[in-house]
Amino acid sequence: MTTETIESFSELGLSENILKAVTEMGFEKPSPIQAQGIPAVMQGSDVIGQAQTGTGKTAAFGIPVLERIDPTNNAVQAVILCPTRELAVQVSEEIGRLAKYLRGVRIEAIYGGDSIDRQIRSLKKGVHIVVGTPGRVMDHMERKTLRFDQVRMMVLDEADEMLDMGFREDIESILADMPEDRQTILFSATMSKPIMSITKRFQTDPILIKVVRNELTNVNIEQVYFEVKPQAKVEVMTRLIDMHHLKSLLVFCNTKRKVDEIVEDLQLRGYASEGIHGDLRQQQRSNVMSKFKAGVTTILVATDVAARGIDVSGLDGVINYDIPLDEEYYVHRIGRTGRAGMSGKAFSLVARDEKYRLKSIEGYTKVKIEKGVIPSFEDIIGVRKARFVESISSSIKEEEDQDFYNDVLEMLHHSGFTTEQVVGAMAKQIMGVQKNEYSDGNLAWEERRGDRDGGRREGGDRFERRSSGGSRFERGGDRGGDRRGADRYAPAGRSDSRRSEGGGRDGDSRKPSAVEAGMTRLFLSLGRKDHIMPKDIVGAIAGEANIPGKTIGAIDIYDKFTFVDVPERDARAVLRAMDGNTIKGKPVQIDIAK
Numbered sequence: 001m002t003t004e005t006i007e008s009f010s011e012l013g014l015s016e017n018i019l020k021a022v023t024e025m026g027f028e029k030p031s032p033i034q035a036q037g038i039p040a041v042m043q044g045s046d047v048i049g050q051a052q053t054g055t056g057k058t059a060a061f062g063i064p065v066l067e068r069i070d071p072t073n074n075a076v077q078a079v080i081l082c083p084t085r086e087l088a089v090q091v092s093e094e095i096g097r098l099a100k101y102l103r104g105v106r107i108e109a110i111y112g113g114d115s116i117d118r119q120i121r122s123l124k125k126g127v128h129i130v131v132g133t134p135g136r137v138m139d140h141m142e143r144k145t146l147r148f149d150q151v152r153m154m155v156l157d158e159a160d161e162m163l164d165m166g167f168r169e170d171i172e173s174i175l176a177d178m179p180e181d182r183q184t185i186l187f188s189a190t191m192s193k194p195i196m197s198i199t200k201r202f203q204t205d206p207i208l209i210k211v212v213r214n215e216l217t218n219v220n221i222e223q224v225y226f227e228v229k230p231q232a233k234v235e236v237m238t239r240l241i242d243m244h245h246l247k248s249l250l251v252f253c254n255t256k257r258k259v260d261e262i263v264e265d266l267q268l269r270g271y272a273s274e275g276i277h278g279d280l281r282q283q284q285r286s287n288v289m290s291k292f293k294a295g296v297t298t299i300l301v302a303t304d305v306a307a308r309g310i311d312v313s314g315l316d317g318v319i320n321y322d323i324p325l326d327e328e329y330y331v332h333r334i335g336r337t338g339r340a341g342m343s344g345k346a347f348s349l350v351a352r353d354e355k356y357r358l359k360s361i362e363g364y365t366k367v368k369i370e371k372g373v374i375p376s377f378e379d380i381i382g383v384r385k386a387r388f389v390e391s392i393s394s395s396i397k398e399e400e401d402q403d404f405y406n407d408v409l410e411m412l413h414h415s416g417f418t419t420e421q422v423v424g425a426m427a428k429q430i431m432g433v434q435k436n437e438y439s440d441g442n443l444a445w446e447e448r449r450g451d452r453d454g455g456r457r458e459g460g461d462r463f464e465r466r467s468s469g470g471s472r473f474e475r476g477g478d479r480g481g482d483r484r485g486a487d488r489y490a491p492a493g494r495s496d497s498r499r500s501e502g503g504g505r506d507g508d509s510r511k512p513s514a515v516e517a518g519m520t521r522l523f524l525s526l527g528r529k530d531h532i533m534p535k536d537i538v539g540a541i542a543g544e545a546n547i548p549g550k551t552i553g554a555i556d557i558y559d560k561f562t563f564v565d566v567p568e569r570d571a572r573a574v575l576r577a578m579d580g581n582t583i584k585g586k587p588v589q590i591d592i593a594k
Ligand code: ADP
Pocket: 026, 027, 028, 029, 030, 031, 034, 051, 052, 053, 054, 055, 056, 057, 058, 059, 094, 309, 311
């Protein structure tokens, strides 16, 4: 019997009661890892199963484990280890559903953070299947509240991640404490060398099942890449989120540090975002996950390993903030969207030095990833307007009892505003975008090619010009008599291009210019009247927040306040260091510029 020919669970020789539960769960057909894994585990062999996340590995071991339990023997017969509390709960729930029609099979989830006394009481009553995290299972083993002498099956789920999280010693002690003739089963999305060494020590003639992904790249996934400067990635990402109205999305990056940075950046921009990576404690992890599942958080930023095994469905899209180092990771990542017949989007943000990795991914997946055009600021405004009009229209149509607010317009009229002014201000507030913070031309890295050809365009790469020595700040714009205007100081070499963005000399041109990609504009409560000079500001910020002075960007000094641009990644540090601090002996309030 080859597994391709297996069309239904009934061909796998399962008991009636399991089949009934499987049908009730809506499973039509065993997935490839199930078609191969279930018979192998049922016949009692040691098994190594590898298949990507979301392919149904839980049922692949859960079904045969249930089939092999003897409910009349009141002892622990199977132990399933999972890397996190969240996964332990997920797995025990899935197995619980599969066991719905089996009489007398008891399953218990055992993990840290839960009351150990309660767990001890449950274990005393008699449990057949323990699903737990290695640390807590060890704990019970040492207290002798969990006995392994009748264990016949041991499953390591997401084995790679467990090793990654440092559970190797615990796993080895647990395995060493079990009867030798037990069956050892190991499932994982990836297989590393340390895993293979565990299998050598603790398994006997294992059957290796590796599901080659022929559904490798799901046809429902729209794969697009964007050429983006590294420092403009968050900006481009938020434009894509706005443009495509992504309400539930996973953002992947390669390092834990990046996860924290991106989350902070997105939060500063008002996006409901949270991160998940290996350093989080289980409690934090499950908080993050439950908020994401409830839709309170719309963007989950994760490393590859941390996202492993998390069962989140209904994603609108996946964004590869960086291009993964391993081609397989790309496949795992984008496989998280476009599930179950829904369409999904997979966007990859490619810096210049990541382009070759994208090429090798295309070679590996044999799918061409289309190059996309970064939405312009106008595009974003356009979609926000359309959505605003739509939401206002539907809210008017609802025509609930709105008497509460009927007099608001009248009150504003009394204060001297026209209806147009009121609506305009509300639209601005609700849509959230008030000015173009980033110049469209400064997001993609192909711009530099234009530079090389002699066709120098607006913007350019400020980080390179900065190091060009000379006097740090040049005075820009002549102040004339207009005291409302700002004195602009831009890093040397920048003042011309800066001013050219503003246009002519009328009052309007004195509005602060666009913030460059990768920079955040801060508002300081001190200005000309406080006799503040650029060097005071640079000195204070650089000294207090401990960032290099040369990374500080344009400074616009007005009468009573000042705008200063700092690198986005330092914005938090600057806020923390400067708030309530003083410049030239004067107390300063500092905030992200609105
Ligand atoms: P993995 O462990 O491989 O990441 P899971 O076991 O968590 O995958 O399964 C992912 C989801 O797919 C779960 O919601 C599960 O109920 C569902 N599922 C599993 N097997 C099938 C199947 N044969 N048909 C449909 N859905 C399935």
